[in-house]
Amino acid sequence: MSTTATEPAEGPSKVDLGAQGGGTGEIPSFDVTLKVRRYLPETSEDAYWDEWTVTMYGTDRVLDALHKVKWDIDGTLSFRRSCAHGVCGSDAMRINGRNRLACKTLLKDLDLSKPILVEPIKGLPVEKDLIVDMDPFFQSYREIMPFLINKGPEPTKERLQSAEERERFDDTTKCILCAACTSSCPVFWTDGQYFGPAAIVNAHRFIFDSRDDAGDMRLEILNDKEGVWRCRTTFNCSEACPRGIQVTKAIAEVKQAVLAGSF
Amino acid sequence: MSTATSAQAPAKSGRGTLYRGNEGQWSWVIHRITGVAIFFFLLVHVLDTSLVRVSPEAYNAVLGTYKNPLMAVGEVGLVAAIVYHAFNGLRIILVDFWKGGTKHHKKMLWAVVALSVVTVGAFAIRHLMLALGGH
Numbered sequence: 579m580s581t582t583a584t585e586p587a588e589g590p591s592k593v594d595l596g597a598q599g600g601g602t603g604e605i606p607s608f609d610v611t612l613k614v615r616r617y618l619p620e621t622s623e624d625a626y627w628d629e630w631t632v633t634m635y636g637t638d639r640v641l642d643a644l645h646k647v648k649w650d651i652d653g654t655l656s657f658r659r660s661c662a663h664g665v666c667g668s669d670a671m672r673i674n675g676r677n678r679l680a681c682k683t684l685l686k687d688l689d690l691s692k693p694i695l696v697e698p699i700k701g702l703p704v705e706k707d708l709i710v711d712m713d714p715f716f717q718s719y720r721e722i723m724p725f726l727i728n729k730g731p732e733p734t735k736e737r738l739q740s741a742e743e744r745e746r747f748d749d750t751t752k753c754i755l756c757a758a759c760t761s762s763c764p765v766f767w768t769d770g771q772y773f774g775p776a777a778i779v780n781a782h783r784f785i786f787d788s789r790d791d792a793g794d795m796r797l798e799i800l801n802d803k804e805g806v807w808r809c810r811t812t813f814n815c816s817e818a819c820p821r822g823i824q825v826t827k828a829i830a831e832v833k834q835a836v837l838a839g840s841f
Numbered sequence: 842m843s844t845a846t847s848a849q850a851p852a853k854s855g856r857g858t859l860y861r862g863n864e865g866q867w868s869w870v871i872h873r874i875t876g877v878a879i880f881f882f883l884l885v886h887v888l889d890t891s892l893v894r895v896s897p898e899a900y901n902a903v904l905g906t907y908k909n910p911l912m913a914v915g916e917v918g919l920v921a922a923i924v925y926h927a928f929n930g931l932r933i934i935l936v937d938f939w940k941g942g943t944k945h946h947k948k949m950l951w952a953v954v955a956l957s958v959v960t961v962g963a964f965a966i967r968h969l970m971l972a973l974g975g976h
Contacts, residue, residue, distance in 0.1 A: 700860060810933075811943075813863070814862045830936065830938070
């Protein structure tokens with residue numbers, strides 16, 4: 579196993595899985611050191627690092643290592659996860675310094691010569707270990723009215739839309755509300771009033787939907803000093819998104835729409 | 842493979858790690874630092890320039906203290922801050938309002954860095970020759 583000092587979190591695999599045919603070959607196993615930022619308000623006011631070494635397999639993800647610790651070693655370790663397959667968006671956490679979904683980060687893609695650092699996402703109050711209070715995040719999401727508003731008469735069948743019209747906002751329909759983008763944003767860390775990338779992405783999804791009539795209202799909400807103009811284009815959100823949404827691009831499009839609408 | 846030894850930076854009770862952002866994050870950090878530095882320069886600059894209203898002698902005396910090698914190097918730093926802030930500011934405008942801006946933001950950052958190095962390099966050579974050469 580080769581070791582490079584600064585390898586990106588999802589760099590190329592460094593574990594030789596070997597040539598396995600027919601699915602009968604043994605899956606290689608390796609030792610992984612997990613270093614987790616813990617916070618247990620019942621016992622201590624301070625957060626601290628806890629470390630475990632566990633034997634994992636080439637097919638395992640960071641979430642599997644966390645499960646192994648919680649189920650076999652220390653049951654007090656707390657984290658959120660629901661579907662465990664990258665759809666529900668519950669297990670966003672900071673893995674080796676970057677926001678990732680634990681269920682989509684394969685151990686073999688990480689540099690295993692060093693401990694894997696796991697921390698809660700930043701900018702939201704930590705409740706316990708890797709669990710943060712998501713209320714401020716969802717409050718911003720609610721404020722941009724993430725639902726279809728159509729003032730026309732109720733149709734008797736589906737609202738038709740051309741493929742091109744659907745394509746216009748396709749990228750921002752992929753959001754799973756995991757908060758990886760919003761909690762990677764340096765502006766959000768210091769200014770909790772900022773709507774944050776996720777809320778703007780979900781506003782974008784309706785602003786550019788041809789069936790929706792409330793685009794102007796949403797643009798007005800986001801044309802605010804805590805709205806799109808707070809964005810400083812650090813691109814942390816685009817790099818953090820587990821669904822590959824081009825978040826900064828979506829925010830830029832909303833900025834342009836605000837300007838186009840106000841003149 | 843080592844076990845249970847924390848070779849890495851954070852100690853057991855240490856702080857959390859820095860967010861490992863890429864080019865975008867660090868270009869923003871430098872943009873903010875240079876911006877604040879330029880603000881403080883302008884503050885001092887307004888004060889020393891307004892001295893000319895108090896008395897031209899006082900103004901000359903203050904400006905005279907600037908004429909030393911340390912200030913000459915400081916001026917190169919000031920110009921470097923302004924040049925980066927200016928070029929990167931144009932890049933941010935392009936990211937926000939040019940269609941391909943978000944796609945090419947990294948390339949544009951390297952262009953900003955290259956332009957800044959060339960500009961500041963040329964300025965530094967001329968400025969330090971004039972300031973330190975004792976012409």
